[in-house]
Amino acid sequence: MWDYTEKVREHFLNPRNVGDIPDADAVGEVGSLACGDALKLYIKLDDAKERIVDAKFQTFGCASAIASSSALTEIIKGKTLDEALATTNQEIADFLGGLPEEKMHCSVMGQEALEVAIAKYRGGPVPTHHDHGHEEVEPGEIVCKCFGLTDTFLKKVIAANKLTTAEQVTHFTKAGGACGGCIPKIKELISEVLGAQPTEERKKPEKLTNLRKMQLIQETLEKEIRPLLWADGGDLELVDISGSEVQIAFRKACAGCASSGNTAKFVELKLRDLVADDIVVQEVEG
């Protein structure tokens, strides 16, 4: 059984703002019966057409999809369109006290319906996924054919939620969750997004106290090394530091990988390069 928070349960059992607004200013629709979830969002603006005075929804989907829709309408009521547009899927999840990672796509669906509604109201290009044939479609190449998701959309979600594995991307967007054919492409997109983030040039410090050295090793592993492993579906964990000896354990795809010895060597070179020349990396079972 899903470990839903009390808030998710409560918003599922007593959803706020279910229904429609006959004279709505903006309507956003995402999803389809085939996808297994869909959301239709209605927005009513004040007379000045600036602020959202009412929002209603209809949702086809699981408990967390219904709760996320309910949360979305509560969050955006009273906001200006620009304020509402700044809503992230993480805010929807946080409003509910969190969602299981496998259910994060429900919060993304909420954010998306909002974007579609506002884009349609403003007459710009309509961001879309869940292939349901909008006239004007945000440019992008379809990556996930099963759910009709574009690279533009996926990169946006990867960057906004700092996703590092293909599995996470599936949980947040459904991409790769059906036939799995696009998983290699998703990994490429992750690398692209991660690689595009500005990384500061780091220089090796002259002299280090033990404490500072340990801090630096940790920092380097977190910022410089693990993201590179994530891109290939792997990971490592720091087990111990004793003097210059750094013990690491490989996780996920790296664990049991035939070339983990090379990876350990790579970690060592990187640490020698950025922290201290005498570092020795040891792979341990952990």
Added chain:
Amino acid sequence: MKEIYMDNNATTKVDEAVFEEMRPYFCDLYGNPSSMHFFGGQVQKKVDEARNRVAALLGASPEEIVFTACGTESDNAAIRSAIEVYPERRHIITTRVEHPAVLTLCRNLSKRGYRVTELNVDGEGRLDLNELRAAVDEDTAIVSVMWANNETGVVFPIEEVGKIIKEKGKGAFFHTDAVQAVGKIPIDMAASTVDMLSISGHKLHAPKGIGVLYVRKGVPFRPFMVGGHQEHNRRAGTENTAAIIALGKACELAGQWMEDENTRVKAMRDRLQTTLLELIPRARINGGQAERLPNTLSIAFEFVEGEAILMLLSEKGICASSGSACTSGSLEPSHVLRAMGVPFTCAHGSIRFSLSRFNTDEDIETIIRELPPVVRRLREMSPFGREFLNA
């Protein structure tokens, strides 16, 4: 809140009589049946009795019964044995609607170079025997076809399958995952073409953690658990004596309750089915035209999603399960419903009720009372449901 348990294809209540039967074998009669002393010997006698009881339910001989840890182990043991016996054969036949215990193993073997044929089913979940006939050849090591489907309850014509394998197979083994069938419909191995058959204890009111692999006398068998002489060298490891004794009792009871299952339980299932179809528009039965287990009802409601139905039912104490994607964490609805070509609109909203002898007419009445408003409420919330309700 009193629970109304209608998820017996997932697991069952341990019958009180079964529990009483096993109770002494933890703290008092804890001997090892292999020991030379009287203390182990008396347990050995009870294990033998259990073996006889299991064999009696199946119409088998006691020496054909191998105790395992679960249905999944039995399935794995059968298929792995067959490919060890026939190392030169590289073809396996199964179906698209098998339990993952079989399907995952076969798909893993296909990555290791085995040719795996997954037989299709029609819209009602029925096998195409001509496809099987065309697929079996001299390269086929084993055919693994389930007796009854866990999601829909659809029963396959096992003896017709066996006949085709014996005619065309040049000695290919025939295994059936009978986890859902045993205890629900009569099975007679003495008159059967099946070589190996899997049972799971917790599906017939025995505890979890005990299973059986039936291996027909004369069928060569290579164990994949080694390191002990137990079960005539066919499954190493000290016997789970209490659970074996429990399963024996459960099989004895299943034989006694078989008629009840196929009359009273079936009548309850049929009443639930008929009434729900009357009360809820745009509902359909998955596998409704096929021969089915007496206890299983898989019913689809269009325009709503299964997990939401289950959670609202759960609020009322009703326990069922779903073929929807959202309940499993996967993103696609059940592989069984997809293999049947059930439209997505229905697959996402499919609910399975699976009854047992412990269910009552009152349980059925409660579901008939509680379910229609749940479906209606979710349809009113769903954009597609509203379109339908307004039309």
